[in-house]
Amino acid sequence: MKKTDFCQYGWLTVSFIKRQYYPHLLLTLLLVIFSGGFVSFKGLGDLQAATVMEMYVSFAGILLLTPLFTPEQDKDIRDLERSKATPMWKLYLLRILSAILVCLFVILLFTGFMKRGGSDFETGILFRGACCELLFLGSIGFFVSAVTNQAVIGYMAAVVYYATNIGGGKYFGRLALFQMMQGDYGAWIYWLLGAAVLLTAGVFLRK
Secondary structure (H helix, E strand, C coil): CCHHHHHHHHHHHHHHHHHHHHHHHHHHHHHHHCHHHCCCCCCCCHHHHHHHHHHHHCHHHHHHHHHHHHHHHCHHHHHHHHCCCCCHHHHHHHHHHHHHHHHHHHHHHHHHHHHHCCCCCCHHHHHHHHHHHHHHHHHHHHHHHHHHCCHHHHHHHHHHHHHHHHHHHHHHHHHCCCCHHHCCCCCHHHHHHHHHHHHHHHHHHHC
16 A cells, blocks of 8 residues: 555545544443443453453454444445545555454453453463454454445344354354353454455455
8 A cells, every 4th residue: 555545545544433433432432431330350260251251342343343334325425435546445444454453452451451350361362362253243243234235234243143152152163152261262263264254255345
């Protein structure tokens, strides 16, 4: 990406955050602020810490990745953007990278909360798994939103997948959620590959 293109797309990304994306950032902030009322951060072991990440923090992926095509739901905006000479995939890529950075920050915050509460767990392994699972769950909403041109349907699809995995994870094989809280930390590579496929496919469809 050329420097001029980066500046142009960087400005468009900032505009997207200020105009359409900030409500989702605020919801994520509320998720963090009120987390202490729903989960405990004190004295957790590996499985308990994984439960916090998988059952609670993973929602950040849905909140942050699903709405990245929100501006293009408006046909006029979509047609205007497509009329430009610069490729749209670059703009989508910057949005995805911005969302991923916020996701990583949220996971770091919760990791810090649990460590500060005296919890004892394998930080690197949990962080890796939480990142990949969060990205995979969010990429489901992202892809469905790309296909349907409706962020609401993307949210519904991701939440339904989350809910179905509660008690029905055996039907999803290695792409099932909540495997870390059962002591299985090997699914991260499948979540990461699944997220990569869905994110790439979503961008390809929308560009």
